Amino acid sequence: MDKPFALELDGLVVRYGKGCPLCTDSAQALQRNRCPRCGSIWAVRDISLRVREGEILGVVGESGSGKSTLMRALYLDSQPTAGGYYLGRYHDGKTNIYSISLQQRKYIRSHLLGMVYQNPHLGLRMFFSAGANVAEKLIAAGNRNVRSMMNRTGTLLEHIEVPLGRLKEPPVNFSGGMQQRLQIAKAVANNPPVLLLDEVTTGLDLSVQARVLDLVKRIQREFGVTMIVVSHDLAVVRMLAGRTVVMLDGRIIEQGITDQILEDPRHIYTQTLVNSLL
């Protein structure tokens, strides 16, 4: 009945701190996402997701709701406390990626995933040239041919409308919008089947936002990439995502078709969120 899934999460939990019997046994005891007794933060609580191939899933929620923690776990930057993570392109989605070796995870990161961080400083080497930043992904995937990598980075930079003349410049010299577009070029360098975008447009002015979103749309149309798009900006999610989940205090409180959620929100928090649109 199901279309092939690109990505599946099963009961993802990310806890910062040791945890104690109180917060481990009953989620009700938590104050928002913090345990009043041991002070542990339950950043992500029991999240299960299934994203079909070529689908764009939006993730919205207020600051501190666990969106970025979720993305970091998806990009294998951190080891979650519990949960299963399956990619359709890895062992036919039968192997839990959180249980495999770090070397294998490295392979998945460089071949099957692309990530755009909210903060470009996390995703780029600020003092390496723009070209080398994009090539890093190619090198990690085993490319050892300078000419082919230079050609590929040239094509990608053209795609993201960064002038080729700035190929040798380090991204520390770039504007915020250019840095963000450079991150996108890096993330898609290997044509990964899954792309993770964490607040790609935050902090950019409206005209630049539009260009970045255009770029994302074009990538999705041309390559049929599966995407998870995190944003606190509902307009971004409305434009990009077919389906949306709403997070609050580390949990999914509502999910469904994006239009439906935005037009007819059920959860009281989502109603507040939608109504607070300026």
Add this chain to the structure above:
Amino acid sequence: MKNYNFAFLDESSKRAVRRALLKAVAIPGYQVPFGSRELPIGRGWGTGGIQITLSIIGKKDILKVIDQGSDDSVNAISIRSFVRAATGVRTTTDSQEATLIQTRHRIPEIPLRGDQILVLQVPLPEPLRMVEPLESVTKRMHAEMDYAPIWLALYENIVRSGDIELGADYPVMVENRYIMMPSPIPRFDNPKLHKSPALHLFGAGREKKIYALPPYTDVRSLCFEDYPFRVEDMSGRVCRLCGAKDVFMDEFFDPASGKRLYQCSDSGYCEKRKENQPRG
């Protein structure tokens, strides 16, 4: 030196260094931490090499000490006389006569044999240090073979200047597993490491690391498919003393004639060639 133990170090210290050496030989290219001992010279002045030499030297060994190719520099002479005073072993400048050779920044021109050991002094053993300052992180990167940042640094070099500009200490891949610093030998000497019949031991006294290349180890200098590894070009250079070609040359400038002059960097090799030449 009568009041000191044979080879200066006490027996348990020598055993500790040998244990590290055994582990290093068992895992070619892997950096084994060891408790670097105090010596009568400062760390970073060849103490890693000296500790290895002192730990493995026996009474029948014949020792040669090289400093940047030369047997006659202050460092080479001091280390040679120190080891001689502490052990009483015979020393030589002939790399073929020596059974044990300690060296800084050069490998002898004449290929080494299986019954010889080359001890190299290492200032900076960690190839990942240029991209990652934390030791805890570089250890994990070695474990995961996360070497992309090194390749990236080489790539960046090509993007910016059109070529890989590393001179000495050009990183090598050992047995397709560990990337290793060959110590600051010129690129010219890198190919000599590959499948060498001799045992190569590397000691970094200040950084407290020992690593090794057992005989016939696969050692390849890093390169890209379209930017193959190249050694320094010595073509057209002739040694002014012995007339040798195709060896690593030191360059001199003669202000009187305004010409560049060349001379073998390996002084033991040069001396030997001169001896064998008929005197005119």
